[in-house]
Amino acid sequence: MEEELIMVRVAELYYDEDKTQDEIGALLKLSRWKVGRLLTQARERGIVRIEIVHPRARRLGLERQLVERHGLTAAVVVPSPDGDDGTLERVAQAAADYLTAMRPVPRTLGVSWGRTLRAVAEALPDGWATGVTVVQLNGGVSLNRRSGGAAGLAVTIAQRASGHVSLLPSPAILERVETKQAIEADRTVAAVLVEAAEAQAFLFTAGPCDATSAHVENGYLTASDVEELARRGAVGDVLGRYIDADGNIVDPQLDARTVGVELGRLRAAQRSIFVTAGDAKHDIARTVVTSGLCSVLVTDETTARALLEER
């Protein structure tokens, strides 16, 4: 279109050549106002693209769309680096920033585990908050308070906020329902579960439903278990509970053997912050977002775009 060509010319003179709208008008024989209007149109039509290039930048446009489309309280989207990856770190950093800035500061914060959350914990600065009690939401691996396992991450978050930590001394999934019930009946465990369920904020991730799952890695499930779950429609797990694309539990029997807060709690929570990074998790991320499991989403640009595509 002829008009478009003029827009391009005007935009070049304005942005590349630092001419004033007046000058451009004189040059192209257009009124000053026409030039201004062409410029706004050029921005609207996306001919002029203004981009903020920085690892810590955010994609506010995408955030707005996500909040709008999926009824979230907030969304944080960071740019995905070009070819390579540092995506996880960027997202973790952004999540840490969000937590640090979050007001009011929650008295208790429920956390799940996984590589992503570990990165978030590491990205939190010392003194990111003061006096926050951190509670584990689901059973994990290492019971050691120091080490790098599921517990370590909760400990790190708590330490850096000069707060307490309540660990859930239980495996993620048990082999028999009876054992699970016995564990939950245990006073310490029960107390932590109550505390967790009542947390003022939740911070969690999700896992994809494939062999790379942490459950397989830690021996709670076998690769064929996961395959079977996928066959039955599971797209991934949240707090150790495998759900399908609609957010429903895929295998109630398995679920009954899983120790941790129930998903309903996340849906009911004021603030449940979901952190996800990487292409493998698009499906489970979509489910978490569309089935209302989170109110705040922290993710990378690629995932954000995937979540905005027509279902």
Place this chain on the structure above:
Amino acid sequence: MEEELIMVRVAELYYDEDKTQDEIGALLKLSRWKVGRLLTQARERGIVRIEIVHPRARRLGLERQLVERHGLTAAVVVPSPDGDDGTLERVAQAAADYLTAMRPVPRTLGVSWGRTLRAVAEALPDGWATGVTVVQLNGGVSLNRRSGGAAGLAVTIAQRASGHVSLLPSPAILERVETKQAIEADRTVAAVLVEAAEAQAFLFTAGPCDATSAHVENGYLTASDVEELARRGAVGDVLGRYIDADGNIVDPQLDARTVGVELGRLRAAQRSIFVTAGDAKHDIARTVVTSGLCSVLVTDETTARALLEER
């Protein structure tokens, strides 16, 4: 750096959120002026990138650098499309635009041939100029005034400017020097050569020194001839004359058998417009530009960047 983080935040609020500098100042507890300065810095440091996305857009920044660095009269750089190619068309379009806008309109325009110039000819609108005489600069293939060969392109350019055309009725390269001299002695040919040498503007391209060369395709040279030339340092040809990286004739004997205007004419000309597109021609393009064969360069972004790299 801490400062940088604030710059990013400010830029986001300003460009993505359409806040005024005042508002941002209030929000981040900075003076209005500080905000303004951060914004300019962000642009300088390239944190804020303003890009004009359009096939017909030009890269004025690169053009400036090229003019500066290589002492050109003008440069036209169009964006290279992402993965695919329409690069040739874009460059041709840009060259056509340049010709159309060029003032003063030359009375006679010397043209070479090749796929690129053919595209330029096609991109020229009817009536791009009036009364321009088009002269062929070097020997070509088809002697037919209508068809799509070397001559056709000159005819097209002339027709669309309601002008005349002077074709050079000669092969590009002859087998024996004597034949070449005989041809040049021919009255018609000699007249055209004089006219060509005295043209007020030149429009030409260059070919890379490889088997894809038009000389091989048309049987003036064999693939092994070209190989040999490359071995002796040739990077490509201009008006059928093979030159090395410094712009010197590689094989004087071959050159003596080549019919057409001499390269010195291009160097001496007021306006000699060099059009080049595509990655294969970076080397010959560099030579043309650095050895002063052209005063105006029309090319794509990728080539432009290559020409700006430290030798």
Place this chain on the structure above:
DNA sequence: GCTCCACGTGCTCATATGAGCGGAATGATG
């Protein structure tokens, strides 16, 4: 052929913004 609506255009005016300046702070140097 007439009317009316919608749109594009050029204007006035309030506001946002960048240039330039003097003073304060900071840091290097003797």
Place this chain on the structure above:
DNA sequence: CATCATTCCGCTCATATGAGCACGTGGAGC
């Protein structure tokens, strides 16, 4: 410790810019 240079900051003021409005024009519908 004194001095000087350099940088940074907040301000004044001129200027560039966008919102809103009135007008003209052209096209659709009656």
